[in-house]
Amino acid sequence: MPNNGLIPRLLWTALTVIVLTLFFNGLLYQYLPNILQSDYFSDKNRQEKSEPRVVQARGNLAEDEKSTIELFENSRDSVVFITTRQRVMDAWSRNIFSVPSGTGSGFIWDDLGHIITNLHVIKGASEAIVRLADGRDYKASLVGASPAHDIAVLKIGIGFQRPAPVPLGSSHDLKVGQKVFAIGNPFGLDWTLTTGIVSALDRSLPGSDGRTIDNLIQTDAAINPGNSGGPLLDSAGRLIGINTAIYSPSGASAGIGFSVPVDTVNRVVPQIISRGKYIRPALGITVDGKLNNRLIERLKVSGVVILTISPGSAADSAGLKGATMTPEGNIVANDIIVAVEQKPVDSVEKLLARIDGYKVGDTIQLTVLRKGEEIVVPVTLQPGE
DSSP, X not given: OTTTTHHHHHHHHHHHHHHHHHHHHXXXXXXXXXXXXXXXXXXXXHHHHTSOOOOOOOOOOOHHHHHHXXXXXXXXXXXEEEEEEEEEEOTTTOOEEEEEEEEEEEEEOSTTOEEEEEHHHHTTOSEEEEEOTTSOEEEEEEEEEETTTTEEEEEOOOXXXXXXXXXXXXXXXXXXXXXXXXXXXXXGOOSEEEEEEEEEXXXXXXXXXXXXXXXXXEEOSOOOTTOTTOEEEOXXXXXXEXXXXXXXXXXXXOSOXXXXXXXXXXXXXXXXXXXXXXXXXXXXXXXXXXXHHHHHHHHTOOSEEOOEEOTTSHHHHHTOOOOEEOTTSOEEOOEEEEEETTEEXXXXXXXXXXXXXXXXXXXXXXXXXETTEEEEEEEEOEEOO
């Protein structure tokens, strides 16, 4: 019959349609299940989907969160934002212009309007503007600085509503692992809080002027350009350091920051305020870093060779002996300082850092290697240059 092939074709066509329908329905169910809803494209459904979700109750903040929030709110007003300007001369017109040169941080030291920051924050600037947390701006004057510690003291004329100074803590009893908090203005982002821990103590770092800054606190709290001069606080909100530098190949925070310890700050700043500069304690001896390295290598000892003694100095009064020179021009070491108050010294930089931990007039015990034997010599520190 002519229709014998029609029925099979119809059956195969129907079967193909059913299979394809099931296949595409499976795809929609797997990847776009909402489309299978009968009212998916209706106005009512679109209106229901635009409703805000219900906010879940959070509950109480954790205790450490509460303490961090309280610390920031209590300390924020004591931190300042410093912007500096620099005078430049136009090479063609010879006119002098004042242009922005940088930003940094600082904090209020006392009720007299003294502001503490890093020296490198204001170095080379012709003027500095201090902005308080409430938005007030003040032109600051430079009181003095200590390049050896990268500390500068500014002063502003605060009238009414003086912000409170940062509470003072201590750094000699810090422990690696305890929490720290840094407040500053990284990249100009004002009043930023970062947290971390004390990563290490008694670090040394070359300063911008070639001097070595010693006894630094190392922290992993994020410190970036603009944080310099801001306070490093402990969990009680007390000042324990000034954020001063970072180690970073990229220029941004790499988890290694450094702070000048507050014990150093509290020793240096009062002198700067009263005298305009910091007078370092000294022994009255002459030492030389490069020459010392060669001498101790030759002598197979660790310490600092005293080269000369200033007549009438603290070292002279204590009976210390300088090196002598042979007719052939060779240096013969007599006294080699190996420790200060039982803390070893192995370089000129370390000796100066150990002595800098004391004040003029303090008597310290030097351990001296003389003719192969160690002796202890008390020395009363004198003013240095």
